[in-house]
Amino acid sequence: AQKVTQAQTEISVVEKEDVTLDCVYETRDTTYYLFWYKQPPSGELVFLIRRNSFDEQNEISGRYSWNFQKSTSSFNFTITASQVVDSAVYFCALSEARHSGAGSYQLTFGKGTKLSVIP
Amino acid sequence: DTAVSQTPKYLVTQMGNDKSIKCEQNLGHDTMYWYKQDSKKFLKIMFSYNNKELIINETVPNRFSPKSPDKAHLNLHINSLELGDSAVYFCASSQEGGTFGNQPQHFGDGTRLSIL
Numbered sequence: 001a002q003k004v005t006q007a008q009t010e011i012s013v014v015e016k017e018d019v020t021l022d023c024v025y026e027t028r029d030t031t032y033y034l035f036w037y038k039q040p041p042s043g044e045l046v047f048l049i050r051r052n053s054f055d056e057q058n059e060i061s062g063r064y065s066w067n068f069q070k071s072t073s074s075f076n077f078t079i080t081a082s083q084v085v086d087s088a089v090y091f092c093a094l095s096e097a098r099h100s101g102a103g104s105y106q107l108t109f110g111k112g113t114k115l116s117v118i119p
Numbered sequence: 120d121t122a123v124s125q126t127p128k129y130l131v132t133q134m135g136n137d138k139s140i141k142c143e144q145n146l147g148h149d150t151m152y153w154y155k156q157d158s159k160k161f162l163k164i165m166f167s168y169n170n171k172e173l174i175i176n177e178t179v180p181n182r183f184s185p186k187s188p189d190k191a192h193l194n195l196h197i198n199s200l201e202l203g204d205s206a207v208y209f210c211a212s213s214q215e216g217g218t219f220g221n222q223p224q225h226f227g228d229g230t231r232l233s234i235l
Contacts, residue, residue: 033221039160045209045226052221089160095221105215106152106175107224109162 004094006110013082014118021077021113023092029053033095034068034075035107040088048090051075082117089114122146125210125227132200133235140195140230142210150174150215151193152224153185156207168193169215197232205234 003026013019025034036048049059051068059066063080079086089112095105123144132138144151152175153165167175171187182198193210211224 035223037226043207043231044228045211047223047225050221050223091162106164106167106177112160112162114160 004092004108004110006090006092006113008113009111010114010116012116012118015084016081018078018080019082019115021079021090021092021115023075023077023110025073025075025092025094027073027094027096029096035093035095036066036075036077037091037093037109038088039091039112045091048077079115082115084117084119087115087117123210123212123225123227125208125230127230128228129231129233131233131235134200134202136200137196137198138200138232139197140208140210140232142193142195142227144191144210144212144225146212146214146225147191148212148214148225149190150213151187151190152211152213153193153195154209154211154226156209156229158206162209166193166195200232200234202234205232207231 005024007022011019032053034051038046038048049066056068056070065078067076075092091112092110093107096108125142130138150167150169152167154162155165156162165177165179166185168187170190184196185193187193207229209229210227213222213224215222
């Protein structure tokens with residue numbers, strides 16, 4: 001069974017502060033994929049990043065960066081110089097192959113971290 | 120251009136009714152999904168279809184029946200609606216092809232179902 005844990009239920013920061021959202025996962029698969037999604041107050045789910053289990057390089061995209069550490073089964077997400085528009089619920093997700101064949105994998109989501117950026 | 124579109128956006132109905140939610144994607148993807156997001160924001164997969172074939176069928180009451188007339192559409196029909204069905208339902212799609220599990224899923228805006 002797989003599990004994704006986002007221990008921080010809610011975080012509040014003041015604008016321009018840096019903030020890190022934690023994600024810890026459990027899997028028996030040797031090949032797996034990790035994702036982060038953003039759900040702003042308007043409700044849609046926006047894909048942010050994908051990482052596979054063989055690529056432990058950190059990634060930076062503008063103010064966003066991700067730190068993947070296989071040794072600790074963590075895939076943390078940092079927002080630098082936060083802005084009010086970053087206020088959203090952020091989900092970490094892990095892919096799981098149910099069986100071989102296309103369409104057979106599913107995303108297991110964490111429970112999300114609600115980030116509030118205060119002006 | 121909307122990539123994954125769901126209709127309706129809001130659905131308010133009474134217990135016992137039957138309702139459908141439609142989903143269409145114009146991304147050319149071969150795999151589509153239905154997810155349920157409960158009041159605590161927890162997202163859980165319900166079904167997945169690949170090229171119109173049902174692949175994943177989670178433990179969902181058989182009152183829920185997905186239908187995929189073609190690979191660009193995946194509709195969800197719900198019979199005998201219950202209070203516990205109140206949630207936001209998300210449709211998603213991805214291009215799996217020969218590589219499995221590594222493609223991001225693109226989500227629709229969700230359908231908020233409220234049962235009175």
